[in-house]
Amino acid sequence: MTMANNSNIIVSLDELISHIHDGCKLAIPHDFNGMYSGAAMSATRAVIRRSVRNLHIVGIPAGGLQADMLIGAGCVSTMEAGSYIFGEFGVPPCFARAAMAGKIKVLDSSCPAIHAALQAGEKGIPFIPLRGILGSDVVDHRKDWKVVNNPFGEQDPILLVPATNPDVTLIHAPFADRSGNVWIGRRRELAVAAHASAVTLVTVEKLVDDDLMENDLTATGVLSNVYVTAVSHQPRGAWPLSFADEYPEDTAHLRQYVEAAQTDEGFQTYLDRYVYRQTEAVA
Amino acid sequence: MDFHSHEFLIASLARKLTGSRHIAVGSASPVPCAASLLTGALSRGRTRVTVLGSKKQVFFTEGSRELFDSSAQGRIDAFLMGGGQIDGQANVNLMGVGPYPKLSVRWGGNYGTPYLYSLVKRVVLFREEHTRRVFVPKVDYITAAGVNEPNVYRPGGPSALVTSLGVFNFNRRLRRFELESVHPGHTVEEILDNTGFEFHLPDQVPVTENPDSEAMALIRGRIAEEVAEIYPQFAERYLGVAAVKSNASRV
Numbered sequence: 001m002t003m004a005n006n007s008n009i010i011v012s013l014d015e016l017i018s019h020i021h022d023g024c025k026l027a028i029p030h031d032f033n034g035m036y037s038g039a040a041m042s043a044t045r046a047v048i049r050r051s052v053r054n055l056h057i058v059g060i061p062a063g064g065l066q067a068d069m070l071i072g073a074g075c076v077s078t079m080e081a082g083s084y085i086f087g088e089f090g091v092p093p094c095f096a097r098a099a100m101a102g103k104i105k106v107l108d109s110s111c112p113a114i115h116a117a118l119q120a121g122e123k124g125i126p127f128i129p130l131r132g133i134l135g136s137d138v139v140d141h142r143k144d145w146k147v148v149n150n151p152f153g154e155q156d157p158i159l160l161v162p163a164t165n166p167d168v169t170l171i172h173a174p175f176a177d178r179s180g181n182v183w184i185g186r187r188r189e190l191a192v193a194a195h196a197s198a199v200t201l202v203t204v205e206k207l208v209d210d211d212l213m214e215n216d217l218t219a220t221g222v223l224s225n226v227y228v229t230a231v232s233h234q235p236r237g238a239w240p241l242s243f244a245d246e247y248p249e250d251t252a253h254l255r256q257y258v259e260a261a262q263t264d265e266g267f268q269t270y271l272d273r274y275v276y277r278q279t280e281a282v283a
Numbered sequence: 284m285d286f287h288s289h290e291f292l293i294a295s296l297a298r299k300l301t302g303s304r305h306i307a308v309g310s311a312s313p314v315p316c317a318a319s320l321l322t323g324a325l326s327r328g329r330t331r332v333t334v335l336g337s338k339k340q341v342f343f344t345e346g347s348r349e350l351f352d353s354s355a356q357g358r359i360d361a362f363l364m365g366g367g368q369i370d371g372q373a374n375v376n377l378m379g380v381g382p383y384p385k386l387s388v389r390w391g392g393n394y395g396t397p398y399l400y401s402l403v404k405r406v407v408l409f410r411e412e413h414t415r416r417v418f419v420p421k422v423d424y425i426t427a428a429g430v431n432e433p434n435v436y437r438p439g440g441p442s443a444l445v446t447s448l449g450v451f452n453f454n455r456r457l458r459r460f461e462l463e464s465v466h467p468g469h470t471v472e473e474i475l476d477n478t479g480f481e482f483h484l485p486d487q488v489p490v491t492e493n494p495d496s497e498a499m500a501l502i503r504g505r506i507a508e509e510v511a512e513i514y515p516q517f518a519e520r521y522l523g524v525a526a527v528k529s530n531a532s533r534v
Contacts, residue, residue, distance in 0.1 A: 135428025189346030
């Protein structure tokens with residue numbers, strides 16, 4: 001049923017990332033291991049090769065390797081996330097350097113606020129209240145947040161955060177069908193981001209011939225092609241990160257990255273070797 | 284019985300979590316992770332444990348926002364947090380050193396802590412390093428506030444602090460820490476010397492209990508294996524789980 005209108009939804013990597021324009025608000029998943037995997041790393045390298053500039057990155061809800069590479073490569077002007085995590089390697093090095101040197105604008109948030117703002121975005125409402133957080137300095141520093149009195153209560157202050165509607169959400173998923181229905185399984189925060197976004201771009205490990213919407217077993221884990229702009233077939237598209245049950249992280253490579261990225265020069269050498277001189281597989 | 288200092292801390296931390304219905308533990312902290320899993324194992328099924336970053340130890344089917352939503356619903360009643368700096372009102376700084384945003388050292392950011400610290404009934408703080416650099420009179424940046432004004436909705440908050448030197452309880456009414464016990468081989472004087480904030484010191488301070496043989500057997504067996512799924516480097520270094528084994532258990 002979902003086939004005919006979407007025959008052009010499967011595209012090359014270059015065509016996929018051509019939707020990512022200078023200055024756009026780009027939402028990316030966090031890339032910590034296990035349940036959080038879903039970072040489109042081959043697409044990220046392509047974005048760096050294309051020299052996209054002034055991105056406003058929204059980490060769902062945190063930033064890791066993917067954000068770090070985009071920042072180090074000069075693609076980012078604003079970085080928004082609840083936190084910065086790079087497995088057991090500590091704070092992502094290019095991010096820390098750029099943030100402390102004031103080279104990027106850092107919009108520090110908190111993880112539940114990132115999720116709630118995207119939920120407001122998917123509902124098409126301008127803001128959302130959430131409990132907790134009051135008393136944290138983040139409330140004072142986020143000039144775009146407000147504390148109001150609960151209109152249904154008395155003397156009950158509550159935080160409001162504005163909705164987030166990304167221009168683009170970019171994710172990597174296990175598989176999609178030929179009409180661009182993408183299976184994301186339990187990583188439903190990726191669906192929330194996609195619902196809130198104008199454009200959603202997906203790289204996948206596999207393309208399957210079955211219609212994923214045809215039975216409930218697959219359909220319940222699907223991000224419907226209603227929300228998907230384009231899909232590109234990128235086997236091992238999350239490398240060097242782990243990807244769900246498909247492959248473990250390339251720890252030796254990540255160690256090498258962390259060492260290289262301690263300095264601008266080291267990071268440039270890394271880019272030369274692993275990003276600029278490599279071309280990604282094209283489906 | 285001989286044990287490694289990490290094993291002692293895991294067992295000490297686990298005692299502060301006993302009786303919890305559902306413990307959640309964050310993503311940058313192997314000792315709290317092991318302590319939560321130990322509490323779960325010792326509870327014989329009464330305590331559930333959710334470990335972020337683990338596929339086996341999470342219940343979410345709607346995405347990681349479920350951690351936050353289920354905490355606001357009261358379904359998670361214990362949480363463990365670290366702190367780059369912690370002060371005497373149990374304010375926690377995970378952002379960095381210096382006047383924000385002009386930090387001289389940048390840490391991981393706020394995470395979900397400003398939210399979870401308010402909403403989860405029992406939050407246990409863990410910081411191994413017990414120095415005046417960590418335990419400061421006032422944090423440089425309040426990531427998560429230890430206390431709020433009385434009209435602020437706050438079902439949760441800090442309950443205890445475990446360090447390499449001892450165990451404190453946090454008295455929410457009096458807004459201060461109280462020293463509960465000192466680890467074997469350490470002294471009250473050492474704690475006073477290395478704590479930059481004021482706290483209540485009872486006349487008698489007992490020595491922190493050693494882990495019993497049941498706890499030790501679990502830490503070295505099942506818990507080490509489970510921790511290796513999430514923290515392979517830590518498990519290999521401190522709990523003796525070979526990296527090869529941890530990779531195998533991930534598949």
